[in-house]
Amino acid sequence: MLEIYNSLTNKKETFKPIVEGKVNLYVCGMTVYDFCHLGHARVLVAFDVVYRFLKARGYDVTYVRNITDIDDKIIARANENGEEFLALTERFIDAMHEDERALGVLPPTKEPKATENIPEIIAMIETLIEKGHAYVGESGDVYYDVSSFPEYGKLSGRKVDDLRAGERIAVDESKKDPLDFVLWKPVKPDEPSWESPWGDGRPGWHIECSAMSTTILGNNFDIHGGGHDLQFPHHENEIAQSEACTGEHFANYWMHNGFIRINDEKMSKSLNNFFTIRDVLESYSPEAVRYFLLSSHYRSPLNYSTESLDGAMAGLDRLYNALRGLPEAEADRWTEYEDKFYAAMDDDFNTPEALASLFDLARVVNKLHNTKGPEAAASLGALLKKLAGLLGILQLNPDEWLQQDADGDGMDAASIEAKIQERIQAKADKDWAKADGIRDELKAAGITLEDKGADTIWRRD
RNA sequence: GGCUGGAUAGCAAAGAGGCUAUGCAGCGGAUUGCAAAUCCGUCUACCCCGGUUCGAAUCCGGGUCCAGCCUCCA
Numbered sequence: 001m002l003e004i005y006n007s008l009t010n011k012k013e014t015f016k017p018i019v020e021g022k023v024n025l026y027v028c029g030m031t032v033y034d035f036c037h038l039g040h041a042r043v044l045v046a047f048d049v050v051y052r053f054l055k056a057r058g059y060d061v062t063y064v065r066n067i068t069d070i071d072d073k074i075i076a077r078a079n080e081n082g083e084e085f086l087a088l089t090e091r092f093i094d095a096m097h098e099d100e101r102a103l104g105v106l107p108p109t110k111e112p113k114a115t116e117n118i119p120e121i122i123a124m125i126e127t128l129i130e131k132g133h134a135y136v137g138e139s140g141d142v143y144y145d146v147s148s149f150p151e152y153g154k155l156s157g158r159k160v161d162d163l164r165a166g167e168r169i170a171v172d173e174s175k176k177d178p179l180d181f182v183l184w185k186p187v188k189p190d191e192p193s194w195e196s197p198w199g200d201g202r203p204g205w206h207i208e209c210s211a212m213s214t215t216i217l218g219n220n221f222d223i224h225g226g227g228h229d230l231q232f233p234h235h236e237n238e239i240a241q242s243e244a245c246t247g248e249h250f251a252n253y254w255m256h257n258g259f260i261r262i263n264d265e266k267m268s269k270s271l272n273n274f275f276t277i278r279d280v281l282e283s284y285s286p287e288a289v290r291y292f293l294l295s296s297h298y299r300s301p302l303n304y305s306t307e308s309l310d311g312a313m314a315g316l317d318r319l320y321n322a323l324r325g326l327p328e329a330e331a332d333r334w335t336e337y338e339d340k341f342y343a344a345m346d347d348d349f350n351t352p353e354a355l356a357s358l359f360d361l362a363r364v365v366n367k368l369h370n371t372k373g374p375e376a377a378a379s380l381g382a383l384l385k386k387l388a389g390l391l392g393i394l395q396l397n398p399d400e401w402l403q404q405d406a407d408g409d410g411m412d413a414a415s416i417e418a419k420i421q422e423r424i425q426a427k428a429d430k431d432w433a434k435a436d437g438i439r440d441e442l443k444a445a446g447i448t449l450e451d452k453g454a455d456t457i458w459r460r461d
Numbered sequence: 462g463g464c465u466g467g468a469u470a471g472c473a474a475a476g477a478g479g480c481u482a483u484g485c486a487g488c489g490g491a492u493u494g495c496a497a498a499u500c501c502g503u504c505u506a507c508c509c510c511g512g513u514u515c516g517a518a519u520c521c522g523g524g525u526c527c528a529g530c531c532u533c534c535a
Contacts, residue, residue, distance in 0.1 A: 010465085028535075036535090043535045073533075153464095156530075162463045163531070205533090227535025231465085234534090257535070258466085264527075268534060295484085296474060301467080301528065307485090311473060315484055321498065344475090352475050356483035366499055370492090432494060439496075450497045457498090 002057060004223070005299060005348045007231060007254040008155055012348055015253065017222050023059045024217040025051065026251065028209055028226035028234065029111070031068040032092040033077045036099050037274040038289075038304060039227070039260045039267050045290055046257045046298040046349075047225050048105040049391060053345050056390050063108040066212050067093060069115050070202055075191055085192055086115075099277040102286040104392040110216055114208040118194045121203045121211040124245050125183045125196075133244040134183055137174035142184035142198050144206075147177055149240045155254060156232035181237055183207045206237035213251075214242055224251035228299075231256050257298045264303060275304065285406055287393055288312040294351040294391055315355070316393065316401065317459075322362035323385060324398040325452070326369070329378035331386045337361040341387045351391060358388055402459035410460055411445045420449065420456050 002015040017023050027047045030040055047065070054061045068074075069089040078085040100107070114121070125142055128134035133148045146152050152160055163179055182204040187193035193200040203211075213221065219242070226235065235254065242250040260267045267274045280289055283306075292312040296302045332338075337357060344353035361384045368377035388394030403413065419438055426434040439449050446461045 007465095030535075031533090039535050041535090046535095071533090157464055158531075159463080165463075228465090229530070229534055232530060233532095259529070259535075261528080266529065266534090270532095270534070299466085300474085303473090305473095308473065311485055314486095318484075324498090350475075352473095352483080356475065359483055363500085370499060427494085430494080436495070443497095448497060450499095451493075452498085459498090 002054075002346045003348055004253050004255065006252075007256050008251075010157070013253070017059065018220060018252065021058065021060060023054050023061045023223065024221035025054070025061060025063045025223045025225070026209075026213040026217055026221060027063070027065045027108075027224075028230055029065040029067050030096060031071055031073060032089045032096060033071075033074045034092060034269075035276040035278055036096050037260075037267060037269075037276050038280060039274065040096075041099070041103060041277050041289065042260050042293050042298075042302065043225075043227055043257055044100055044105045045103060045293045045392070047255075049294065049298075049351060050223075050225070050255070050349055051106060051108070052390050052392060053349060062110070062217065064110045064112065064213065064216050065108040066209060067111060067113045068205065068208065069093070069113045070192065071205055079190060102281060103277070103290050104286065104395075106392075112212045112216065114203060114212070117208065117212050117215065118203065120215045121207055122184075122194075122196050124207060124211045124214075124241070125198075125203075127245045128183065128241065131244060133241075135176065136198055137176075139174035140186040140199060140201075141174060141182050143175055143180040144183055144237065144241060145176065146179040146181070146240065149244050151243070152179075152240050153236065155236050155239055158232065158236075181206060181233065183241075206234055207241055209234070210238045210241040210245070213238075214246060219246035219248040219250070221251055223253045223255060225255040225257070228256040228258055255298075258296075258301045261301050261303045267304065280309070283406070284309045284313070285401075285404060287396070287401070288316060290391075291316055291355075291393055294355065294393070297348075297350060297352055299348075315359075319358060319362055319384070319388065319394055320396070320398040320401045322365045322369075323381050323394070324402065324457070326365075326374050326378045326381040329382045331382040332379045333383075335380070335383065337364070337380075338383060338387060341390075345390070354387075354391065358384060358394075361387070399457075405460060411442075411447060416442065416447055416458055420458065423449070424454075424456060 003012045004015045005012045027043065030036060051061055051063045070085065074085050074089060078088045081088060125134060128144065134142055134144050137143050146160065160179065184196060184198055184203060185201050187200040187202070191202070193202055213224070224235070239250050262273045265271060265273060288309055292309055293302070295312060337360060340357040340360070341354050344350045344357055347353070361380065365377045365381045365384055368380060385394055419442055423435050423438040426438065442449060447458050448461055450457050
């Protein structure tokens with residue numbers, strides 16, 4: 001039984017889809033005006049695992065992750081660069097897809113863009129105005145009337161009065177209430193715009209997600225996800241818009257992932273303490289980054305450090321070592337290890353515990369390998385690989401992983417093999433000084449040798 | 462100020478009213494020509510103060526500290 005922590009109720013709940021066997025999942029994606037950073041990588045990977053696991057549990061999953069391709073920052077950046085905003089967004093959408101592929105993130109079922117859903121957005125705003133939930137302000141902006149939605153605050157646990165009393169609330173003369181938020185902004189000079197009943201302009205941020213999610217997945221769908229910082233106000237506003245418009249309950253389960261931190265502070269653009277995915281991939285393999293992201297529960301904060309990434313490498317080394325030298329085989333079915341893995345994942349996608357079960361399994365594989373030989377360990381090894389595959393890791397050939405040359409400046413494989421042959425001869429001659437000399441020489445070059453009976457295998461540190 | 466979360470061994474990170482988490486690192490042993498890898502064993506824990514209980518890291522109450530949101534943010 002899959003349990004999901006629902007941010008709407010602040011507790012774990014047994015997951016029950018609206019339609020048996022089917023899951024509709026919507027995740028707030030990126031605003032594409034720059035390269036993705038590690039925080040973005042976390043959402044991508046966290047929900048990729050949700051997607052993979054739901055499918056492994058037999059659900060037919062429709063996974064929608066939107067792209068915000070029109071907003072203030074995009075316009076500002078495009079103007080700075082002196083380029084069309086669509087040229088800018090296209091570039092960063094491509095970059096994002098490249099990063100995703102590197103991290104082993106499966107493409108979502110649909111990836112709608114705000115600019116391709118303007119009619120749906122306008123239709124939704126019209127309905128909101130008709131139903132008395134929105135109004136045109138003096139500035140020409142269309143605003144959502146928060147006071148018209150009594151349940152406002154139910155997701156984030158806030159009271160409207162407390163919010164009004166907050167110090168950080170912006171006062172805007174054209175709004176009836178400082179809590180009201182914009183649905184449609186009138187065009188300013190040098191800005192892209194679309195025609196609407198309220199004049200040329202563009203959509204506000206929150207309305208696009210309401211429009212795209214309900215259009216594609218229906219008024220009421222199963223799971224809505226995103227970063228924790230979107231819970232308020234973005235997701236609160238989405239609920240207000242969607243439920244006021246459709247009269248139906250919006251998403252059943254809300255999932256929010258925790259932040260990546262640097263020195264115990266949130267990684268973010270405004271704090272300027274972020275690493276892009278690309279930055280990190282220069283020094284670490286993408287699979288290590290993915291493992292790192294899965295090494296803590298998705299709701300917990302995760303501190304970025306080189307120590308953590310090194311730890312991820314070490315963990316993967318151990319798992320790949322267990323698979324090394326095993327012949328291809330069918331995976332064992334429903335052993336206790338598989339149960340443990342599934343139980344962990346059923347518990348609100350507890351990836352650290354799932355990983356722990358993989359290490360338990362690896363130990364058994366190693367033991368079988370040592371005591372009864374590679375054939376005997378093969379099917380459990382295949383199970384290890386299969387389960388790890390649900391997390392999107394451990395799918396490389398073990399030698400490929402262990403011998404990978406991350407920065408591309410290591411000794412080439414042929415030279416290493418030649419040295420190994422030389423050492424095997426020295427060993428046969430019982431010339432230990434020479435054999436150890438070769439091993440030390442390779443060690444200095446970052447190559448570690450392992451003697452397996454008469455054979456010698458190698459890996460890079 | 463309001464609202465969320467969190468505090469677990471040297472580090473990272475799960476769990477959880479009585480049963481070895483796990484990984485890295487350390488220590489001892491097995492294996493090895495010596496190593497490496499692997500296996501076995503093992504040392505470091507549950508922020509503080511009360512309470513409930515036969516028993517509390519785990520539940521309850523009160524502190525302290527940390528992070529996040531309340532402005533764009535994954």
